[in-house]
Structure formats: C-alpha cells, structure tokens
Amino acid sequence: MNHQPSAALSTTLDQIPCGTTIRVLSIQSEGVVRRRMFDLGITPGTLIRVEARSPLGDPTAYLVRDTIIALRREQARQISVTLSLEGEPA
Amino acid sequence: MSNHTLEPTAPAAPHAACATCPVQAHARLRKLGVDVSGWDYTVALAGNPNTGKSTIFNALTGLRQHTGNWPGKTVTRAEGGFVYQNKRYKLIDLPGTYSLLSTSTDEEVARDFILFGCPNVTIVVADATRLERNLNLVLQILAITDRVVVAVNLIDEARRHGITVDTRGLTRDLGVPVVPMVARRGEGLPELLGFIAEVASGAYQTRPRHLALRNPNLERALDQLIPQVTAAFPGLPNARWVALRLLDGDPSITQAVRDGTLGDLSRGLAPAPIALEVV
Numbered sequence: 001m002n003h004q005p006s007a008a009l010s011t012t013l014d015q016i017p018c019g020t021t022i023r024v025l026s027i028q029s030e031g032v033v034r035r036r037m038f039d040l041g042i043t044p045g046t047l048i049r050v051e052a053r054s055p056l057g058d059p060t061a062y063l064v065r066d067t068i069i070a071l072r073r074e075q076a077r078q079i080s081v082t083l084s085l086e087g088e089p090a
Numbered sequence: 091m092s093n094h095t096l097e098p099t100a101p102a103a104p105h106a107a108c109a110t111c112p113v114q115a116h117a118r119l120r121k122l123g124v125d126v127s128g129w130d131y132t133v134a135l136a137g138n139p140n141t142g143k144s145t146i147f148n149a150l151t152g153l154r155q156h157t158g159n160w161p162g163k164t165v166t167r168a169e170g171g172f173v174y175q176n177k178r179y180k181l182i183d184l185p186g187t188y189s190l191l192s193t194s195t196d197e198e199v200a201r202d203f204i205l206f207g208c209p210n211v212t213i214v215v216a217d218a219t220r221l222e223r224n225l226n227l228v229l230q231i232l233a234i235t236d237r238v239v240v241a242v243n244l245i246d247e248a249r250r251h252g253i254t255v256d257t258r259g260l261t262r263d264l265g266v267p268v269v270p271m272v273a274r275r276g277e278g279l280p281e282l283l284g285f286i287a288e289v290a291s292g293a294y295q296t297r298p299r300h301l302a303l304r305n306p307n308l309e310r311a312l313d314q315l316i317p318q319v320t321a322a323f324p325g326l327p328n329a330r331w332v333a334l335r336l337l338d339g340d341p342s343i344t345q346a347v348r349d350g351t352l353g354d355l356s357r358g359l360a361p362a363p364i365a366l367e368v369v
Contacts, residue, residue: 039189
C-alpha cells in the first residue's frame with residue numbers, strides 16, 4: 001500500500017475535522033515525545049479517526065487502534081496525515 | 091487473612107496420567123497470600139493497563155488486590171505468593187504500561203524490575219480484543235528477557251466481537267508460550283501455571299522473537315558501545331539493551347549510567363517494594 005501521496009495532499013492532524021478518518025504519513029516530534037507517539041500506536045500508516053474536540057478545541061480525542069487517545073494541539077500538529085480517506089473505517 | 095488454602099483434598103489419581111495432567115495439578119495450587127518467604131522462583135506480571143493483570147495475580151495468590159478501572163491503579167509493584175508442584179513462587183504485579191521505553195514512573199518501575207530484578211519468568215498479559223496494541227509491549231519485553239509466557243486474556247470478549255485469536259500461531263511467531271485465558275472465570279489458569287513452571291525450570295526452551303534493527307550504522311555503534319557498558323558495569327544482565335537505550339537518548343538510563351545507579355540496580359539493590367495492603 002502506498003502511504004506517500006504527494007506533499008500537496010498532506011496536512012497535520014490538528015487540522016482534521018471531527019468524524020474524519022485519515023492516515024498518518026510521518027511524525028515530526030523528536031525524542032521522548034516521538035517515542036510516546038509510537039508507544040500509543042501512532043506510527044506511519046496508522047488510521048486515525050477524529051472522535052471529539054473539547055469546547056475550546058484542545059485537547060482532541062482520537063481513535064487509534066481501537067483506543068481513544070487525547071492529544072494536545074501542539075502534539076497533533078507534529079503529525080503529518082493524508083488530507084482525507086474515504087470509506088475506510090478506523 | 092494472608093494464608094488462603096483453597097485446595098480440596100486431592101482425590102487419589104485413578105490413572106498415572108492424571109498425576110501429570112495440568113487440571114489435576116491446578117487442583118494442587120496452594121495460594122500463599124502475602125507470605126512470600128523462601129521462594130524458589132520469582133515471577134513478574136506485566137501488561138498494558140486494563141488487561142486483567144490483577145485478576146490473574148489474585149487468582150494465583152488468593153489475595154484481593156484492588157481491581158478497578160482507573161489509571162495507575164497498581165501504583166507500585168505488589169507481591170504475593172503461591173505453591174505449585176512443590177515449588178514456591180513469588181509473584182510481582184507490575185503497573186500496567188503500554189511501553190517500557192517512555193518516561194512515566196509506572197513504566198520505570200516495570201522496566202527496572204524486568205531488567206534488573208531478573209525474574210525467572212515474566213508473564214505478559216495481553217488484551218485479546220486489542221492485540222495489535224498489546225503486542226508492542228510483548229516485543230519490548232522479549233527484547234529484555236527470554237523467559238516469557240504470554241497470557242492472552244479476555245478471550246471471551248474477543249469472541250463476542252467476532253475475533254478469533256490464533257494462539258498456536260502466536261506461540262510459533264513469538265517463540266514463547268501463548269495461553270488463551272478468561273482470567274475472571276479461571277479459564278486458562280491451569281495451562282498458565284504449567285507454562286510458568288516449565289519456563290521457570292528451563293524445561294520449556296523459549297526462542298523469543300527479536301526485531302531486527304535494519305540499520306548497519308546502528309549495529310556498528312552498538313558493537314562499539316556494548317563492551318564499554320559491560321566494562322563499566324560488570325554483571326549487567328542486558329548490556330545490549332542498555333547500549334540501545336543510550337543511543338536512543340533515553341534520559342533515565344543516561345542518568346543511571348552517569349551517576350552509577352545502573353550498577354546498583356544490576357546488583358539487585360532496587361528500592362524496596364511498598365508493602366501490599368490486604369483488604
């Protein structure tokens with residue numbers, strides 16, 4: 001499966017609206033935070049659905065590999081994702 | 091309140107085979123509660139949060155450690171004991187973690203014990219409904235120790251979700267025994283006990299799966315670093331793993347190397363566990 005569409009089709013996770021499922025392209029964070037993302041199951045190729053956003057928009061709940069995970073906006077901003085993905089459930 | 095003896099009077103075995111049958115052997119499980127004096131083997135219980143570690147802990151020891159669904163429930167390690175086939179086992183319930191490589195206190199407690207406590211067996215409890223997520227920790231633990239038994243718990247819930255877990259295939263792929271369980275109902279407990287005993291005694295030779303690094307530069311760096319780590323800390327049980335963590339920039343391992351506490355840990359001077367409160 002090709003997880004590397006052209007750069008024009010990618011954005012960051014914090015930009016994705018609720019209810020949308022996208023695929024992770026890459027993770028920009030480094031060190032401990034990067035390791036944490038991997039341990040939470042957020043790796044290149046992972047499908048993520050945006051579940052719910054708190055009233056002020058931060059943090060946001062994401063469905064990652066059958067578990068809901070909350071990320072801060074600055075953490076989500078470090079995750080590059082495909083723009084949208086039709087018809088594939090997370 | 092610490093000494094539970096739930097063992098029924100064992101009936102005389104009608105066949106020779108019964109004496110070695112795991113079901114029969116399970117009937118001879120003696121739960122020792124918090125009495126963990128003079129054990130033959132040390133067994134660690136690890137796993138992701140909410141996989142039923144404490145349920146298995148309680149089933150084996152007869153204790154009633156709090157079982158509840160909130161983060162950090164098993165704040166530090168809890169200990170209990172049991173006797174199986176005339177061997178005394180000390181069981182240590184570690185905090186639930188997704189990983190051994192991040193930097194929460196829970197993860198450090200679990201990691202330090204598996205690395206430096208040198209348990210004879212480490213049971214990794216995995217949630218059958220979220221295997222993909224749980225296998226991350228299994229692979230991380232297989233990188234540290236060979237003596238592992240994987241308990242795939244909540245098999246009944248997985249079945250309800252239409253998930254069938256191929257435990258034989260997993261056993262083959264992971265190179266360690268994999269036991270399907272419904273710990274809440276005691277299902278799989280006899281098999282788990284059998285495998286714990288076999289791995290502890292060495293009767294079961296595991297061949298744990300190790301992930302390849304796929305990076306020649308990293309291998310070269312490791313080849314240079316491992317002898318230095320071994321020289322600085324003779325007797326360290328897993329110099330390769332420590333070297334890998336140093337190359338990854340793990341702050342707590344770096345600190346432990348810098349201030350020499352890594353040597354204390356490897357000599358078994360890990361901080362004393364907090365006593366388990368029995369309710």
